[in-house]
Amino acid sequence: MSNSSDAVPDPILVVESVVRRFDGLVAVSVDHLAVHRHTITALIGPNGAGKTTLFNVLTGFDRADAGSWKFDGVDVSGWPAYRLARQGMVRTFQLTKALAGLTVLDNMLLGASGQSGERIVVAPFRFRWRAEERATHERALALLDDFGLSARQRDLAATLSGGQRKLLEMARALMVEPKLVMLDEPMAGVNPALVQSLLHHVQRLRDEGRTVVFVEHDMDVVMSISDRVVCMAEGRVIADGTPEEVVDNQAVVDAYLGQRHARAR
Amino acid sequence: MNWTGILSDGVRAGLGINAAIYALAAVGLNVQFGYAGLWNFGQAGFLLVGGYGTAIAVSSWGLWLPWAVLVGIAASILLGLLLGVPTLRLRGDYLAIVTIAAAEILRIVVNSTKVQSVTGGPQGIGGFANWFFDHNPIARGRYGFGTITYDQRQLWVTLVTWVLVALASVLVALLVHSPWGRVVRAIREDEDAVRSLGKNVYSYKMQALLLGGAIGGVAGIMLVFDQQFIQPDLFQSAITFYAFAALILGGTARILGPILGAIAFWFLVEGADSFLGNAVDHNFLGVGHLVDPTQIGTFRFVLVGLVIMLLVIFRPQGFLGSRQEVMLGEQ
Ligand SMILES: Nc1ncnc2c1ncn2[C@@H]1O[C@H](COP(=O)(O)OP(=O)(O)OP(=O)(O)O)[C@@H](O)[C@H]1O
Ligand SMILES: [Mg+2]
Numbered sequence: 001m002s003n004s005s006d007a008v009p010d011p012i013l014v015v016e017s018v019v020r021r022f023d024g025l026v027a028v029s030v031d032h033l034a035v036h037r038h039t040i041t042a043l044i045g046p047n048g049a050g051k052t053t054l055f056n057v058l059t060g061f062d063r064a065d066a067g068s069w070k071f072d073g074v075d076v077s078g079w080p081a082y083r084l085a086r087q088g089m090v091r092t093f094q095l096t097k098a099l100a101g102l103t104v105l106d107n108m109l110l111g112a113s114g115q116s117g118e119r120i121v122v123a124p125f126r127f128r129w130r131a132e133e134r135a136t137h138e139r140a141l142a143l144l145d146d147f148g149l150s151a152r153q154r155d156l157a158a159t160l161s162g163g164q165r166k167l168l169e170m171a172r173a174l175m176v177e178p179k180l181v182m183l184d185e186p187m188a189g190v191n192p193a194l195v196q197s198l199l200h201h202v203q204r205l206r207d208e209g210r211t212v213v214f215v216e217h218d219m220d221v222v223m224s225i226s227d228r229v230v231c232m233a234e235g236r237v238i239a240d241g242t243p244e245e246v247v248d249n250q251a252v253v254d255a256y257l258g259q260r261h262a263r264a265r
Numbered sequence: 266m267n268w269t270g271i272l273s274d275g276v277r278a279g280l281g282i283n284a285a286i287y288a289l290a291a292v293g294l295n296v297q298f299g300y301a302g303l304w305n306f307g308q309a310g311f312l313l314v315g316g317y318g319t320a321i322a323v324s325s326w327g328l329w330l331p332w333a334v335l336v337g338i339a340a341s342i343l344l345g346l347l348l349g350v351p352t353l354r355l356r357g358d359y360l361a362i363v364t365i366a367a368a369e370i371l372r373i374v375v376n377s378t379k380v381q382s383v384t385g386g387p388q389g390i391g392g393f394a395n396w397f398f399d400h401n402p403i404a405r406g407r408y409g410f411g412t413i414t415y416d417q418r419q420l421w422v423t424l425v426t427w428v429l430v431a432l433a434s435v436l437v438a439l440l441v442h443s444p445w446g447r448v449v450r451a452i453r454e455d456e457d458a459v460r461s462l463g464k465n466v467y468s469y470k471m472q473a474l475l476l477g478g479a480i481g482g483v484a485g486i487m488l489v490f491d492q493q494f495i496q497p498d499l500f501q502s503a504i505t506f507y508a509f510a511a512l513i514l515g516g517t518a519r520i521l522g523p524i525l526g527a528i529a530f531w532f533l534v535e536g537a538d539s540f541l542g543n544a545v546d547h548n549f550l551g552v553g554h555l556v557d558p559t560q561i562g563t564f565r566f567v568l569v570g571l572v573i574m575l576l577v578i579f580r581p582q583g584f585l586g587s588r589q590e591v592m593l594g595e596q
Contacts, residue, residue, distance in 0.1 A: 059461070060460075061457065061460070061461075080460075080465075081457075081460040081461060082460050082463050082464055082465045082466065083463075085460070085461055085462060085463035086463040090461060090462070090463070091461055092461070093457070093458075093461070097455050097457060097458035097461070098458075099451045099454040099455055099458055099459075100454060101450065101453070101454045101590050102447070102450060102451055102454060106447055106450075106451075107451075109444070109447060110447055110448065110451050110459070110462060110464075111462050113462075113463050115444045117443050117444035117445060118443075118444040118445050118447075118448055118464070119445065120440070120445050120472050120476075122445075123439070123440050123443035123444065123445035123446070124436060124439035124440055124443065125439075126439070126443070129443065129444060133444065156589065158589075169458075172462065173461070173462075175462075176462055176463055
């Protein structure tokens with residue numbers, strides 16, 4: 001299968017009629033949304049459009065008031081967050097959740113799934129999990145290297161800068177070996193040079209056969225790496241298509257991009 | 266002033282049975298609160314259930330004592346399940362409220378005359394620990410050094426309890442330095458981050474609650490062995506708070522923290538008691554005008570409280586804790 005958006009549609013995630021209300025406010029009301037396998041999809045939209053809320057609902061961190069969604073052919077609506085993550089759908093948070101009291105390396109090791117040493121009956125017997133731990137360790141170091149954090153592996157995550165925490169959180173999510181990575185504003189607060197390397201990473205994830213959905217406000221970033229763009233406003237999907245289609249869409253210009261951006265194109 | 270007398274009173278208590286029992290209770294709290302971040306304010310309830318489970322299994326069912334001990338431990342695990350199932354999915358404060366209430370309710374229930382035929386009500390139960398003392402291998406006599414001595418009975422129960430403290434601590438050390446411990450420590454930091462990585466947070470919190478509760482149950486069993494008697498008043502909420510004081514004194518999330526803390530706590534309590542007794546007798550620094558002899562038992566806790574306050578101000582991480590970890594909340 002090719003990586004481009006005009007490939008035969010093969011959705012890894014299909015959302016149907018998902019609604020989330022807070023008191024009177026309809027934060028999310030998505031009739032239909034499909035995320036295609038092996039693509040990078042950008043989710044854009046003004047502040048308060050419901051992007052994070054949709055992430056929360058789909059990944060089991062919030063409940064939906066109505067609707068259903070399928071991941072990799074399985075109806076996963078209402079599943080708890082940990083089961084969705086095990087199933088291969090892993091997200092990061094807009095407000096970074098680095099585990100401040102753990103070292104950078106421990107943050108990474110925690111990400112690996114299916115560790116036998118995480119079971120209480122096996123844990124006291126080091127010889128039962130030592131080899132596995134060593135392999136996890138190697139994988140973690142390789143990823144930290146990729147993300148430019150290997151020099152900080154022994155430091156508490158609390159000592160990292162905001163941008164470094166973003167990087168750590170993304171690297172940690174990759175330790176889970178997800179099929180679908182959902183990144184909520186991964187570039188926010190990361191310096192321009194690092195943004196380039198992060199973009200490179202995101203593209204590599206796709207090339208490795210994973211699928212990426214990311215929320216982003218920087219349109220240059222969105223245009224440079226996305227295969228598809230979805231725009232939300234007031235809880236609804238108002239546009240869904242190739243990057244070019246979406247930025248030229250009048251509803252998107254009105255609700256989000258503004259006239260200046262439209263003229264510039 | 267008899268300073269060596271004060272010191273040896275402190276040391277005797279710091280090595281004695283109470284310190285060992287509180288060390289065990291605090292090791293359990295350390296698993297729950299220190300590593301997993303669970304607010305169990307009802308450790309006294311876990312001690313109670315362990316103690317009563319054992320005593321009742323012997324007195325009512327006629328069980329052999331070693332089996333009865335297992336019944337006591339099972340009872341404290343069951344209590345953990347009952348308290349954990351409804352609360353561990355909720356915010357942390359719910360567990361705190363439910364555990365403290367449960368500990369009080371349990372104490373009132375076992376005191377009730379309605380269940381007197383089983384629990385002995387306010388009169389309690391005695392004679393269930395005979396097997397334990399019949400198997401004391403230590404010959405009759407007094408053992409120790411200088412003025413710090415214990416008779417063969419005290420020495421036996423104290424040694425066994427310290428050995429249990431060591432075993433529990435080794436188990437906890439093995440666990441927290443494993444991938445299991447990594448998950449549990451991460452939960453203390455941020456549950457959602459751990460969930461997002463595919464870990465069943467609820468299950469880990471339950472495991473930590475049950476392990477800490479079971480260790481608390483063993484502490485309760487040794488408490489009633491030492492007394493050779495069980496009654497509701499042995500399980501005041503103060504147990505929980507003294508055990509917390511010991512844990513914070515020694516340093517949370519450190520293997521030796523609860524042990525060192527319990528030793529220091531009982532050294533301070535009995536040392537302060539002895540000091541006040543002396544000070545009143547000799548009117549040291551005018552203490553005789555402030556405190557009369559009947560008030561020493563209460564007043565010593567004022568001194569202990571003062572010491573703990575100073576510690577929390579100047580060394581919030583306790584003797585062994587990591588200042589960096591304690592100060593994370595500041596950021
Ligand atoms: N827990 C909550 N309780 C009440 N209202 C909420 C809650 N979470 C989100 N909302 C509301 O839902 C709407 C969507 O918020 P959401 O965080 O999903 O927006 P967003 O698209 O991620 O915005 P941003 O780009 O600023 O991150 C907002 O109006 C917000 O106020
Ligand atoms: Mg958001």
